[in-house]
Amino acid sequence: MQHVHARDNGWKWVTLVLFVFFVMAGGTLIGITFTPGEWYAGLEKPWFNPPNAIFGPVWTLLYLMIAIAGWRTWRRGPAGLPMQLWFGQLLFNFIWTPAFFGMHTTGLALLVLTVMLALIVLFIQLTWKPDRISALLFVPYACWVTFAGLLNLSIWWLN
Numbered sequence: 001m002q003h004v005h006a007r008d009n010g011w012k013w014v015t016l017v018l019f020v021f022f023v024m025a026g027g028t029l030i031g032i033t034f035t036p037g038e039w040y041a042g043l044e045k046p047w048f049n050p051p052n053a054i055f056g057p058v059w060t061l062l063y064l065m066i067a068i069a070g071w072r073t074w075r076r077g078p079a080g081l082p083m084q085l086w087f088g089q090l091l092f093n094f095i096w097t098p099a100f101f102g103m104h105t106t107g108l109a110l111l112v113l114t115v116m117l118a119l120i121v122l123f124i125q126l127t128w129k130p131d132r133i134s135a136l137l138f139v140p141y142a143c144w145v146t147f148a149g150l151l152n153l154s155i156w157w158l159n
Contacts, residue, residue, distance in 0.1 A: 092116035
């Protein structure tokens with residue numbers, strides 16, 4: 001029995017590494033492919049727009065937290081609704097950057113972000129009791145996406 005437990009424990013850490021790699025690599029690849037560029041620089045922005053240098057470190061930390069929450073959720077139930085919500089929010093997260101920076105469609109990006117935030121909030125609600133840690137890992141993410149939504153809305157409005 002001890003041998004099986006050791007193998008399961010090893011697999012546990014392999015899946016954590018895979019989750020972290022998948023989320024970080026996806027976010028990094030999308031960020032490198034769809035940079036803000038001249039279009040974004042030329043937009044009128046609200047007074048509360050943070051410096052561009054803030055976004056990279058914030059998203060790096062958030063992606064790490066997203067990955068850990070996904071891994072924890074996967075271990076509890078890979079086919080359950082919380083896992084489906086986790087994958088859904090990540091899909092919308094990865095779609096936002098091409099919609100905003102790639103297609104220059106601030107309105108579509110705002111719609112994508114709204115769906116993403118709804119999925120994040122649902123994830124928090126569904127994981128609050130069974131896995132408080134995963135839910136709490138998503139709280140800063142929900143706050144940042146709310147702020148990003150306000151920023152996106154303001155840019156859409158001003159331009």
